[in-house]
Amino acid sequence: MLNIQESVPLAQYATFRIGGPAKFFAEVASEEDLREALQYAKENSLKFFVLGGGSNVLVSDQGFDGLVVKMKIDNFKIDTENNKMEVGVGASLAKVVKGSIENNLSGLEWATGIPGTLGGAVRGNAGAFGETISDAIESVRTINSSGDPDTKDYRGAECGFAYRDSVFKHDPDLIILSAVLKLRKGNREESQKKSREILDKRLSKQPKGMASAGSFFMNPAVKDAQLIEEFEKELGVQSKDGKVPAGWLIDMADLRGKKIGGAMISKEHANFIVNTGQATAEDVIMLASYIKQQVRDKFGVQLQEEVQLVGF
Numbered sequence: 173m174l175n176i177q178e179s180v181p182l183a184q185y186a187t188f189r190i191g192g193p194a195k196f197f198a199e200v201a202s203e204e205d206l207r208e209a210l211q212y213a214k215e216n217s218l219k220f221f222v223l224g225g226g227s228n229v230l231v232s233d234q235g236f237d238g239l240v241v242k243m244k245i246d247n248f249k250i251d252t253e254n255n256k257m258e259v260g261v262g263a264s265l266a267k268v269v270k271g272s273i274e275n276n277l278s279g280l281e282w283a284t285g286i287p288g289t290l291g292g293a294v295r296g297n298a299g300a301f302g303e304t305i306s307d308a309i310e311s312v313r314t315i316n317s318s319g320d321p322d323t324k325d326y327r328g329a330e331c332g333f334a335y336r337d338s339v340f341k342h343d344p345d346l347i348i349l350s351a352v353l354k355l356r357k358g359n360r361e362e363s364q365k366k367s368r369e370i371l372d373k374r375l376s377k378q379p380k381g382m383a384s385a386g387s388f389f390m391n392p393a394v395k396d397a398q399l400i401e402e403f404e405k406e407l408g409v410q411s412k413d414g415k416v417p418a419g420w421l422i423d424m425a426d427l428r429g430k431k432i433g434g435a436m437i438s439k440e441h442a443n444f445i446v447n448t449g450q451a452t453a454e455d456v457i458m459l460a461s462y463i464k465q466q467v468r469d470k471f472g473v474q475l476q477e478e479v480q481l482v483g484f
């Protein structure tokens with residue numbers, strides 16, 4: 173039977189190390205567990221929230237007044253003949269990348285070092301170094317929390333993948349259960365080498381030793397051609413779809429190191445808000461609002477959070 177706990181502090185489950193308690197909390201390791209949790213929420217008229225690795229969330233200081241379900245479904249099926257993996261979305265992305273490489277499958281090396289679960293990565297179409305998880309997705313299996321007893325498979329375009337976006341992000345009733353990944357035949361040693369290089373690149377850019385939820389804002393598409401030109405000239409890279417990095421704009425607004433309470437704009441990566449130790453969610457929200465206002469005033473660009481706000 174599912175173990176439903178009460179008043180569980182969520183800070184321990186979020187990489188930001190911020191957040192009040194969940195009124196109810198359960199870890200689900202199977203589809204049956206998940207259905208039981210959904211039933212419990214329905215019977216008790218509780219709001220429901222699915223937590224993966226907690227690496228892309230900011231939980232409010234008041235916590236979450238409902239049932240938080242920590243996704244632990246992490247079954248693995250590898251079909252090396254057809255270069256496919258079917259994985260439960262509670263598996264960490266690290267485990268998925270490692271599993272693919274060990275089985276001589278290539279296509280996920282770029283994701284080395286991204287924290288969190290496969291579920292969070294699919295929902296937000298996680299990406300790095302020009303690649304995204306959607307490039308490797310063949311299909312995604314979901315269950316609907318609103319009461320539909322059947323699971324549903326989404327294939328290809330049905331997933332609506334775009335920059336940090338998917339259909340799953342727009343429908344809070346959709347809970348992702350598993351995904352089939354389509355990879356390429358690879359070579360373990362070559363993939364391991366690529367994976368190490370990616371990790372080195374990542375570590376050289378990210379703040380060390382401070383809690384965060386990764387990039388706080390999404391990279392905005394801007395209309396100002398002069399701004400795009402300036403970015404391209406300064407960084408020597410081509411803008412894709414009119415997008416410029418949020419971190420570059422925050423940097424141009426001279427905000428690195430700006431601090432409100434315990435929350436600070438990282439000195440190493442301007443799009444990271446870090447918890448210097450005792451930050452509250454309120455500190456982070458105030459700092460994020462300040463960043464948005466400054467960037468809007470200076471460049472006429474509206475930043476939008478990549479981090480998911482929980483319990484606000």
Ligand SMILES: Cc1cc2nc3c(=O)[nH]c(=O)nc-3n(C[C@H](O)[C@H](O)[C@H](O)COP(=O)(O)OP(=O)(O)OC[C@H]3O[C@@H](n4cnc5c(N)ncnc54)[C@H](O)[C@@H]3O)c2cc1C
Pocket residue numbers: 187221222223224225226227228229243261285286287288289290291292293294295296297298299300340346347348349378384385386387480
């Ligand atoms: C140091 C650091 C570096 C990072 N670098 C990157 C990067 O390079 N690229 C990148 O894209 N991201 C990056 N991130 C952000 C984060 O790791 C990714 O967005 C990750 O994919 C989130 O997964 P998660 O399991 O932690 O999701 P969570 O934070 O647990 O949840 C995020 C959202 O997904 C939903 N969700 C989670 N699982 C499910 C599910 N099974 N079904 C339905 N909804 C679900 C949650 O409800 C929530 O709304 C970084 C974060 C950190 C802390």
